[in-house]
Amino acid sequence: MGQRLRQSSLRRELLHYVILLSVCLIAMVLLGVLLNRLAINAGLVVHANYDERRVLDAEPGIQNASTFSPELIPEDIPYAVVDKDTLRVVEGTLDPSREAAAVRAIQNRSSYQGQAVYRVVEREQEYVVLHYKVRSRFTLPWLRAHFPDYEVTTLIIGIISIISIVLAVTTIFARRLQRQFDRIQKLTVRIRNRDLSMEEERSPIKEFDDVLASLQEMAKALEESLQAQWRTETRKREQISALAHDIKIPVTIIRGNAELLSLDDQSEEHAGYTEYILNATSRIEEYVSLLIHISKTEQDMAIALKPTSLRDFAAELIQDVSGYVGQRRLEIVLDQEETVTLEPAFDRELLLRAIMNILTNAADHTPDGGEIRLAVSASNRIVSFRVTDSGPGFTREGLEQATQLFYMGDKSRSAKGHYGIGLTFAHNVARLHQGSLRLANRPQGGAEVTLEIPARQN
Secondary structure, eight states: OOOOOOOBOHHHHHHHHHHHHHHHHHHHHHHHHHHHHHHHHTTSEEOTTHHHHHHHHHHHHHHHOSSOOGGGSOTTOOEEEEETTTOOEEEESSOGGGHHHHHHHHHHSEEEETTEEEEEEEOSSEEEEEEEESSOEESSHHHHHHSOOHHHHHHHHHHHHHHHHHHHHHHHHHHHHHHHHHHHHHHHHHHHTTOOOOOOOOOSBHHHHHHHHHHHHHHHHHHHHHHHHHHHHHHHHHHHHHHHHHHHHHHHHHHHHHHHHHHSOOOHHHHHHHHHHHHHHHHHHHHHHHHHHHHHHTTTOOOOOEEOOHHHHHHHHHHHHHHHHTTSOOEEEEEEOGGGGOOOEEOHHHHHHHHHHHHHHHHHTSOTTOEEEEEEEEOSSEEEEEEEESSOOOOHHHHHHTTSTTOOOOGGGOOTTOOSOHHHHHHHHHHHTTOEEEEEEOTTSSEEEEEEEEOOOO
16 A cells, blocks of 8 residues: 555645735734834834924923023924914924914914824914924934835835735745646646556645546546557457458469469350459459558558659549549549649658549549549648549548448448448558548538648658
8 A cells, every 4th residue: 555645625725825824914013013113212213102292391391481492392393483463473494385274273272184283382472383293203314315204114015015925825825736736737638648657646635636536547447448449459450451361362263263264265155254253353352452451551551751753643643543434424634733843752652542542432423424633732841632523422421430441331422342441541541641631522512532641851
């Protein structure tokens, strides 16, 4: 047994995230309080009521002094001396824009405007109005010149700290989850690529571990299914190959005896029978040869890639299919672009036979008076051979299964002497060249088969 993995759950992970975030925020607040206390003790910052205490301490001296003097005013406290009779400012350091507020404070005996305070001290001939704010502030002039007031600075630092803590804690939590998602993604990529031989993957989070276990069970089932499919296909190839070779021997004997009979003097009737036997054995040998080729191509047999003139190749195809059609009233048309002067590398013999299977299939399903068209095009990437006919086209089932070996279910395109081999062979040849074979029906009627291969250059 493997070592037991200590697991958590998503709910517990989320709870850990909330607790960690809360602890960090509380620690930030406590640190802020501590730093504020240290700044006050160091004389860098004063309490919010610092100026108020100084004004209250100075008020008796201002009120009882025989003659007013600016020295009576605490340092850094703006003030205004207002005549009792005219209520006009006589002297002071108060900003002129605040003089009206100072006069209103005299009329109201005192004035509070938010954190701003206008403190009125009454003397015999005048009023002295002192202006201060109930808020903490920096004591050093340099700090006051380069920073907002202390409370705004503290608020900005607090907001930045909160955002930083939330981002940091969230990033830690997200990375922990991302590692689990990466495990799942890695596993799904390996399954998609059919790399199914893998070691057991575990996750410390239960929900992710369940997903990983399900994916690994699916991978195991898929591996068993693919192995069973591979064994089935291997047996099928072996049986087809054995059957083809077993058939080839008696067919060769029949052909040899028929050829010997044809050398004797025979009546016209017997000569016809002999010719019929020879033609039938030729057709059987052709199908046996196709079966042998198919069994080899399915085992990834080697292909001989050689530079080939597309123009000559297309001309040979037209010549061969014209000979196959013979005296039938079918129009054979070749469409080739100027790019067919290229000489891409492919296996000439295999590709010639594959496209001929497509062309003869089209000829067999095209009625007299119809047209078969071969379009050849090439680029630096793709060589394309497209065969179209004016026959009945494919059924929906035929479009899906026509490249399967021995498929003969497409009644619309069934023809005497066809056993579902030709398109299978063409499909395998295209696959050997790392290309593709596509089947379609044309809107105006008829079938369209396109074989494309990469335009390799040797």
